[in-house]
Structure formats: C-alpha cells, structure tokens
Amino acid sequence: MPRTAGATKARDKEARILAAAVRVFARQGYHGSTMATVAAEAGVATGTIYLYFERKQDLLVTLFQRHFNEYLERSRPALAAAPVGVERLRLLAELHLAFFAEDRALASVFQIHIREPDPVVAEGIRPSMAAYFDLIGDVIGTGVEAGAFAPDLDVRLARQVFFGALDETVTGWLRSKRTFALMSALDPVVGILARGFGAPSTGDPS
Amino acid sequence: MPRTAGATKARDKEARILAAAVRVFARQGYHGSTMATVAAEAGVATGTIYLYFERKQDLLVTLFQRHFNEYLERSRPALAAAPVGVERLRLLAELHLAFFAEDRALASVFQIHIREPDPVVAEGIRPSMAAYFDLIGDVIGTGVEAGAFAPDLDVRLARQVFFGALDETVTGWLRSKRTFALMSALDPVVGILARGFGAPSTGDPS
Amino acid sequence: MPRTAGATKARDKEARILAAAVRVFARQGYHGSTMATVAAEAGVATGTIYLYFERKQDLLVTLFQRHFNEYLERSRPALAAAPVGVERLRLLAELHLAFFAEDRALASVFQIHIREPDPVVAEGIRPSMAAYFDLIGDVIGTGVEAGAFAPDLDVRLARQVFFGALDETVTGWLRSKRTFALMSALDPVVGILARGFGAPSTGDPS
Amino acid sequence: MPRTAGATKARDKEARILAAAVRVFARQGYHGSTMATVAAEAGVATGTIYLYFERKQDLLVTLFQRHFNEYLERSRPALAAAPVGVERLRLLAELHLAFFAEDRALASVFQIHIREPDPVVAEGIRPSMAAYFDLIGDVIGTGVEAGAFAPDLDVRLARQVFFGALDETVTGWLRSKRTFALMSALDPVVGILARGFGAPSTGDPS
DNA sequence: GATGAATGAGGTTTCATTCAT
DNA sequence: CATGAATGAAACCTCATTCAT
Structure with a gap:
C-alpha cells in the first residue's frame, strides 16, 4: 500500500x-x-x-501523449459502437471538437505550440498522430466498404481532408476568441464532409 | 541612375x-x-x-509577406478570369498547391515555422491571411450565388474547410518526404470539396 | 537556522x-x-x-547605496554628539575624507565611475545624495543658528561649497596617485571653509 | 586664397x-x-x-580643448588687468560661471560627460585642466603675496577648494534645471571663498 | 573630400540543466 | 524525493570603424 x-x-x-x-x-x-x-x-x-x-521537450511530448492517447482509447470503442458511415463519421468529428471545446488552454497548446519543428517533439508526437490518422482512415474506409461513401473515394486523401477541416475549424475557433461555440460547427462541417465523401444527402426528405 | x-x-x-x-x-x-x-x-x-x-522576427514576417502577397496579387486576376463555381474553386486549389509544390523549402517555412505564437510574427502575418480567407470566401460565395454550390452553404465554415483541407494536404506532402507529387492531390481533393459544397457531381455522365 | x-x-x-x-x-x-x-x-x-x-547598472547603484547609506547612518549620531559649529563641521569633513581615504578603489568608483549620466544609475544615487546634502545643510544651518557662522550665510550655497571643496579634494588626491595623505588636507580645508562661513578665526590667539 | x-x-x-x-x-x-x-x-x-x-573620443577631447583653451586665452589677459586679490578672484569666478551659464548644453557636457575614465579622454583633457589649475593658483598666489589673502594659505589646497566650489555650483545649477540664475551664485560664493582665503571682510564698513 | 553600406567583434542577458544540500 | 542556487553556453543585437564608390 x-x-x-x-x-x-x-x-x-x-x-x-x-x-x-x-x-x-x-x-x-x-x-x-x-x-x-x-x-x-x-x-x-x-x-x-x-x-x-528529462528535458523541456518532454513536457510537450508527454502532455500530448497523455491527453491524446486517452482521447484515442476513449474514442475507439465509442466509434465501434456507432453505425458505420455518416453517423460514425459524425461521432468522430464530435469527439474531436468536443475534445478541444472542453479545454481551451489544452486546445491552444495542441493547435499551436505542439507543432514544433524540434525533432524530439515531432518524433514524440508522430506515433499518436499516425494512430489517429489510422483511426480516421478506418472510419472512412469502413464507410466506403459499407457503401455509405463513394466507392472510388481516396481514403488517404479523405482522411487528410477530414483532419484538415476539423483542425482548421478548431484553430479558427481559437483565433476568434470564442465568439462562437465550437460545437456549433459540428453539423455544418460534417455535412460538407459527408457529402464530399459521397454520402447521400442527409436531412433531405427524398 | x-x-x-x-x-x-x-x-x-x-x-x-x-x-x-x-x-x-x-x-x-x-x-x-x-x-x-x-x-x-x-x-x-x-x-x-x-x-x-530590425529583428529576427522580421525575417519571417517579411519573407511571408513578400511571397504571399505576390501569390495573392497573382491569383486574384487569374481567379476573376475563371468561370464561377467549381472551375474557379479548382483553380484556387491549383494555385494554392502549385505555390507550395514549386518551392519545398518555402513550403516548409510557411507550413511549419511561420506559425509562431510570437506576437510580432502573428501580427505580421494576420493581414495577409485575412485577405486570403476573404479571397477564398469570395470564390465560394460567388459560387453559391451562381447556384454552383448549395444555397444554404455556410461560406464562413466552407472556406475554413477548404483552407484546412488544402493546408493539411500540403503538410502531409511535406511529412511524406515527397513520395507523391503534390499536384496529384488536386483533383481528388477538389472533387471532395466541390461535392461537399453541393456542386453537382462532375465527371459523372449519369 | x-x-x-x-x-x-x-x-x-x-x-x-x-x-x-x-x-x-x-x-x-x-x-x-x-x-x-x-x-x-x-x-x-x-x-x-x-x-x-537585475542589470549591470544595479551593481553600481547597489554598491553606492550599501556603502553610502552605511556612511550616512554612522555619521548622523556622531555628528549629533559633536558640538555645534566649527567642531561639528570639522567632524563632518573628517568623516567624509576618512570614508574615502580608507578604500582607494571605492573612492575611485565613487568619485569617477558612479557619475554616470545613465538614468538608472543617476536615479538610484539621487536619494542618498539628497540626504547627504540635507545632512550637510543641517550641520551648517545649526551652526548659523548657534551664531558659530555668519548670520547671513546662504546655507544652500554653503553646503554646495562645502561638498564641492571636499569632493575636489578627494578627486585631487586620487589624481595625484597618493603623493600625499588625504587626511592631511582636513585641517587646511576646514580652516578655509569655516572662516569662509564666518566662523571667528580659530587657533589664532589674537 | x-x-x-x-x-x-x-x-x-x-x-x-x-x-x-x-x-x-x-x-x-x-x-x-x-x-x-x-x-x-x-x-x-x-x-x-x-x-x-580619428576616434569617437576625439570628439570629446577636441570639443573640450577648443572651448576651454579659448576660455583660458580669453581669461588670462582679463585677469591680469584686474586688481590683485579679491577683485581678481571674483573676476575669475565670474568668468568661470559665465562660461557655463551661456551654453547649457556645453555645460552639461563639461560637467558630466567629459569626466570619462577613458584614458584617451582623460589624457586629452589633463593639460588644459592643469593649465587652469595653474591659473587659479596664480590668482590666489598673487593675492597671498600682495597680502590680500592669509599669508599661510596653502595655495595648492585653496585652488582645489575654489575649483571644487565653483564646479559644484555649476553642477547644482544643472541639476536644478535652471530654477535659479547661475550668476546669482557669484557673489555669495566668492564671499565665502574670499573670506575663507583670509581676505578682510568686504562690504564691511570697518 | 564625401558617402553610407558593410563589417564583425563584443557585450549583456537568458535559461535549460545540474548537483550539493 | 525535493530544492533552488549555480552554471556557462549561446544568441541577439549594437556600433565604432573602414573602404569602395
């Protein structure tokens, strides 16, 4: 004890x-x-x-790993439980935005300060980021396989587009000094992305 | 003389x-x-x-302004000459990617090193970035007005998605150490974005 | 402990x-x-x-304050204990000269190097110097009141003359590279000053 | 020509x-x-x-020499023409104060900035200063010889007292930011010094 | 003579990191 | 484990002085 x-x-x-x-x-x-x-x-x-x-850089690296791996581990089962396709994509975006919306200081560090060209930092961050890209790729890839997204969608690029769009949304939110709620961007952004990935128009009473 | x-x-x-x-x-x-x-x-x-x-920071700021303003001034007339809608959007993406594809070192500085939290740097970069976001907003906004994109598209968010997608594409290209040609991402990415913005599916002779 | x-x-x-x-x-x-x-x-x-x-300048300022304030605090009670008039004036001059005679390096710094036009230095030194001028003024002023000096003596100017005379004596001593003992100037200088202030000729059994 | x-x-x-x-x-x-x-x-x-x-220091040195030698050359004949004793002493003080009263910037440079420990500056200034001390010594010495001052006056010290008193008067004037006219100090200061040097009380209808 | 761009040595100050206590 | 005084390398920036034009 x-x-x-x-x-x-x-x-x-x-x-x-x-x-x-x-x-x-x-x-x-x-x-x-x-x-x-x-x-x-x-x-x-x-x-x-x-x-x-050991070093100042390890503060940044450990910081990132702790929070981000927790995020990853929390997200994986939640995503697995969500229906493949748009809904799962939406949940992923929601988790992503919620992660940052909940702690502005952490968001600031993740969006701005952690992007250090310092090799130690970059190296320490890479594995988790790669895992996240894999996760995004899974969500999109399973959607493609299930026919929820366009069959010819380039998953590699799509996940980049997905991450870039969300990433810039968070950065824009930080830049704007909170004039809008980050979560309010969720549906419009997911709308664009899902449609862009070839999902049948949602909310459309066809 | x-x-x-x-x-x-x-x-x-x-x-x-x-x-x-x-x-x-x-x-x-x-x-x-x-x-x-x-x-x-x-x-x-x-x-x-x-x-x-005057200061080290001014190297970064001037560097950015020189290259980026030239990019802006060169792009504006070219965009104005392109047909409103998807084609103009595609040209913007092409100019964006070509700008970076052409000079890898400059791309590296722009994508990574210029994103300094240093106030002098941030302040020096802001105006040009704001102008660029305005330009993107124009391209998307005119597309919406012309009926090329969804009428209910949130232009503010759309331009963020657009920029974020391209930005991440460039970053990914830098990360990958040139295993693919940056310009090869142009069509797929524009495809996703245009569709996401509500453009009628192109290239599809349905 | x-x-x-x-x-x-x-x-x-x-x-x-x-x-x-x-x-x-x-x-x-x-x-x-x-x-x-x-x-x-x-x-x-x-x-x-x-x-x-904090800064290089603080070396000079602290140096001065430490030594000079100690000098001031040591001198005040000693002067108060001396008989008003010429004797007190003489003691003040003695303390002044002894202060410098005792440490040539310190004297050099005080006479030459501390007279910096640098605002930080000047500002740091001013209060102690003002206190010293007040002290000199007290010694002369009480002498005037006691009838030891001329009743119409301009105390403000007299203290300037007193300080200037001693100051230059010390500077001259430093310039001369020790060819004479600084303390040997005490009686002649005090003689001139006391007489100049209107004290009845001393030592003269006329 | x-x-x-x-x-x-x-x-x-x-x-x-x-x-x-x-x-x-x-x-x-x-x-x-x-x-x-x-x-x-x-x-x-x-x-x-x-x-x-040749060097920055020469600005200071030449500056000093030009103005001060002119002062010396102008003063010598004027002093020689004045009656030996208090009157000549008074003229010397008057010339000294007038020299500074007439150009505040020059006074500032002479009183503060020229007192550089820099060897080149100190060396360049020394001869003129020595000449000035000789001149002061002459004025006092001739006074002593003529019986205008105390016969046992230590001329070496007296000239130091004289110079120190005037020097501090000028410095105090600079410090006070012109709250009083420098020339107003002439008579009181000369009064103190002359009496201190053993001149018979002036203005005294004995 | 005059210019002013260029030089590069040198100084103050900061700060990640260590280690004796 | 914890402390925080001490270290000393390193960097930005200044500026007296030079020299090609």
Whole structure:
C-alpha cells in the first residue's frame, strides 16, 4: 500500500507539473516559457521537474501523449459502437471538437505550440498522430466498404481532408476568441464532409 | 541612375538574405537558426542583416509577406478570369498547391515555422491571411450565388474547410518526404470539396 | 537556522560580487568592465551575478547605496554628539575624507565611475545624495543658528561649497596617485571653509 | 586664397560636427550617443566624421580643448588687468560661471560627460585642466603675496577648494534645471571663498 | 573630400540543466 | 524525493570603424 501511495503521489505531482505546463505554454508559448515558470505554476522547485521529465521537450511530448492517447482509447470503442458511415463519421468529428471545446488552454497548446519543428517533439508526437490518422482512415474506409461513401473515394486523401477541416475549424475557433461555440460547427462541417465523401444527402426528405 | 542602381543593389541583398533565411529556417527551424547562420548562408556579415531587418522576427514576417502577397496579387486576376463555381474553386486549389509544390523549402517555412505564437510574427502575418480567407470566401460565395454550390452553404465554415483541407494536404506532402507529387492531390481533393459544397457531381455522365 | 545560514551565505556572495565590482570598475571603468570580468573577479559564473542583480547598472547603484547609506547612518549620531559649529563641521569633513581615504578603489568608483549620466544609475544615487546634502545643510544651518557662522550665510550655497571643496579634494588626491595623505588636507580645508562661513578665526590667539 | 577658403570650409564642417556632438552628448550622454547620431545631427555622413576626427573620443577631447583653451586665452589677459586679490578672484569666478551659464548644453557636457575614465579622454583633457589649475593658483598666489589673502594659505589646497566650489555650483545649477540664475551664485560664493582665503571682510564698513 | 553600406567583434542577458544540500 | 542556487553556453543585437564608390 505505501508503495502504491507513493507511486500515486508521484503521479499526482507529475500531473500537476503537466497541468501547469499546459497553462503556461498556452499563455506564453513554448519558447516563451521557462522551466522556472512552469515549476512556479506547479508549485514545485525547478529541479523537481527534472525528476519527472528529462528535458523541456518532454513536457510537450508527454502532455500530448497523455491527453491524446486517452482521447484515442476513449474514442475507439465509442466509434465501434456507432453505425458505420455518416453517423460514425459524425461521432468522430464530435469527439474531436468536443475534445478541444472542453479545454481551451489544452486546445491552444495542441493547435499551436505542439507543432514544433524540434525533432524530439515531432518524433514524440508522430506515433499518436499516425494512430489517429489510422483511426480516421478506418472510419472512412469502413464507410466506403459499407457503401455509405463513394466507392472510388481516396481514403488517404479523405482522411487528410477530414483532419484538415476539423483542425482548421478548431484553430479558427481559437483565433476568434470564442465568439462562437465550437460545437456549433459540428453539423455544418460534417455535412460538407459527408457529402464530399459521397454520402447521400442527409436531412433531405427524398 | 546611380540611385536606382543603389536601390536595386539594396533590394538584391535584401532578397539574398531572405532567400538564405528560407533555406536556413527550413533546415533548422526558426528557433534553431541563428542570425549568424542566416548571414553566413547569405554571404554577408551578421550585422548586415540588421541594415535590412530590425529583428529576427522580421525575417519571417517579411519573407511571408513578400511571397504571399505576390501569390495573392497573382491569383486574384487569374481567379476573376475563371468561370464561377467549381472551375474557379479548382483553380484556387491549383494555385494554392502549385505555390507550395514549386518551392519545398518555402513550403516548409510557411507550413511549419511561420506559425509562431510570437506576437510580432502573428501580427505580421494576420493581414495577409485575412485577405486570403476573404479571397477564398469570395470564390465560394460567388459560387453559391451562381447556384454552383448549395444555397444554404455556410461560406464562413466552407472556406475554413477548404483552407484546412488544402493546408493539411500540403503538410502531409511535406511529412511524406515527397513520395507523391503534390499536384496529384488536386483533383481528388477538389472533387471532395466541390461535392461537399453541393456542386453537382462532375465527371459523372449519369 | 538553515534559513538564516542560507540568507547569510547569499548575502556573502552578493557582497563578494559587489566587492569584485568595486575592484574591476576602479581598474577598468564602468563601461570598460564586462559582467564576465566582474564574475571572474568574484569567482562566480557570469549568470550568477544575475541571481543577485537585475542589470549591470544595479551593481553600481547597489554598491553606492550599501556603502553610502552605511556612511550616512554612522555619521548622523556622531555628528549629533559633536558640538555645534566649527567642531561639528570639522567632524563632518573628517568623516567624509576618512570614508574615502580608507578604500582607494571605492573612492575611485565613487568619485569617477558612479557619475554616470545613465538614468538608472543617476536615479538610484539621487536619494542618498539628497540626504547627504540635507545632512550637510543641517550641520551648517545649526551652526548659523548657534551664531558659530555668519548670520547671513546662504546655507544652500554653503553646503554646495562645502561638498564641492571636499569632493575636489578627494578627486585631487586620487589624481595625484597618493603623493600625499588625504587626511592631511582636513585641517587646511576646514580652516578655509569655516572662516569662509564666518566662523571667528580659530587657533589664532589674537 | 582658394586654399584658405578650403581650409575655412573644412574648419566650418569640423565646427558643425563638434557643435552637433555637444548637443547629442548633452542629450543622450557620451556612451548613449552613436557616431551615426552625431553625423545626422551635423548633417553629414557617418564616415565624414572620420575625416576630421580619428576616434569617437576625439570628439570629446577636441570639443573640450577648443572651448576651454579659448576660455583660458580669453581669461588670462582679463585677469591680469584686474586688481590683485579679491577683485581678481571674483573676476575669475565670474568668468568661470559665465562660461557655463551661456551654453547649457556645453555645460552639461563639461560637467558630466567629459569626466570619462577613458584614458584617451582623460589624457586629452589633463593639460588644459592643469593649465587652469595653474591659473587659479596664480590668482590666489598673487593675492597671498600682495597680502590680500592669509599669508599661510596653502595655495595648492585653496585652488582645489575654489575649483571644487565653483564646479559644484555649476553642477547644482544643472541639476536644478535652471530654477535659479547661475550668476546669482557669484557673489555669495566668492564671499565665502574670499573670506575663507583670509581676505578682510568686504562690504564691511570697518 | 564625401558617402553610407558593410563589417564583425563584443557585450549583456537568458535559461535549460545540474548537483550539493 | 525535493530544492533552488549555480552554471556557462549561446544568441541577439549594437556600433565604432573602414573602404569602395
């Protein structure tokens, strides 16, 4: 039990540091933030961060992995449970937007600050991103196979279009300083994408 | 004539510095690059850069403005000359992709390094980006008015989807290290987008 | 205790840095000195100075304040204990000269290098200097009130004459590279000043 | 004659540069001024300054020498014509104060900026200053010999007191931002100094 | 003589990272 | 585990001085 408690306490501190990093990076940018500032925000000493993370870059990488893998693992079964095709595509878009709508600071870090050309960061992020692209590809691909989307749809490109559209929607939302609710973009965007992928017009009382 | 010659020579050196900056930033990233490296690449002394640019950030900003405004000014008349609707949309996508396909280093800088949270950089880039979004909005909006796209299309969102899709296409192309020709994505992507915007299915002799 | 010890240690290092700054500034001048040189002289890393002082200018300002305020606080009670009039004036002059005679490097910094037109330096020095002028004014003013000096003496000007005379005496001593003992100027200078202020000729058994 | 005209023109430009230097140094301090700023103020190109002055320091030195030697040469005969003793001392003080009262920018440069620890500057200034101290010493010495001042007056110290008193008067005037006319200090200060040097009380109807 | 673009050495300051306590 | 003082490399930027025109 003590060991568990210890491990838990350690996990807690690590989590506190990561949460602090999100807030600080969102506020000042990755390069504009110092380890000292993150430490202060987390309420720990500067050196303490290095007990949990080897380098500054690992804050960004771990941050991303923790949140994004949780998102992936949460999303996979939910998607599997949804009907193949437009509905599943819609759920994926909903999960994507909801993920960012729920935490603006995290959204800011993910959309802007994590896109570092730094090789360590890029490398640390790549696997999860690849998994996400695979997931998107699955959702679209199964839709194609089920006849929900155009049979000649280039799944590789379609998933890029899908991700790009949602990504830019989130970025635009951040840019606009919250003048609209991010989730309000869900249906129109999915409408465009689904139609673009060749789904029969929905909402159409044919 | 001497003054003209002088001005020309100055422009030349400025251009040489900017070209060097593109190469260096593409190679090492903005934060990974030093003024000394850029200067060496340009074949001038470090201090010389400061005769043409006040700060390091101005390299990025000027770089962007020069290339992107030229792109905008070149595109506007070309678009105006193209038939409203899908064809004009296709031309816009073509210009967009061609712009990046033609200079990989520049593409790299535009897609990755220029997205700096640094306020000076962000502020310097905003006007041109806003103008581009307006241009995209025009292309889509005129299409809607002409009945080429769905009458209830949300132009604001549509242009975000359009930009996001193309942007991600370019990014994916950069990520893939040239395993495919960027221009080969043009037709499939435009196909998806046009259909998504409610254009009647093209190429289909149904 | 540990906190006290820590604070003490910190004070020690700060003091070591300041002492090094005095030596280096005296030797090479303020503008001729680099933070690296001061750090080396203090036996610390360059960056360490910035843990104790925000800017290079603060070295000069803090240096001055530490020494001069100590001088002021030490002098005030001593002066209050001396008989009003010439004797008190003499003590003030003695304290002034002794202050510089005791540490030639410090004298050099105070007489030459601290007179920086730099606003930060000037501003940091002003309050202590104003307090000193007030103190001089008190010594002369009480003398006037007590009838020890001419009743129509302009105290404002008199204190300027007093300070100027001593200041130049110290500067002259520094210029002369120690060919005479600074303290040997005490009695002649005080003699001139006291007589000039209207004190009855002393030592003269007329 | 053309050669003379050329030399004259050259002298003019040199004078313009020096005048510009006075203004710029007074405004921004010696170290806060750049050769480019001085050149701009003088209406010449940066490089032109180097046709007339070898180094930045020479601006300060030449500046000083020009004005101060003129002051010395003008003062010597005037002093010789004045009655030995208090009157001559008073004239010297008057010339000194008038010299500064007439050009505030020059006063600022002389009182503050010229006191550079820089060896080139210090060396360039020394001879003129030594000559001035000799002159002061002459005025006081002849007074002593003539019985106008105390026979046991230490001329070396007295001239230091004299110079220090006037110097601080000018500095105080500069510090006070002109709240009083510098010349108004002449009589009180000379009164103190003359009495201090052992002159029989003046204005006293003994 | 005059210009002003170019040079490049050099300084202040920052900050990721370490390590003695 | 935690601390935070210390490190020192590195970078941006300035500016006195030069020199081709």
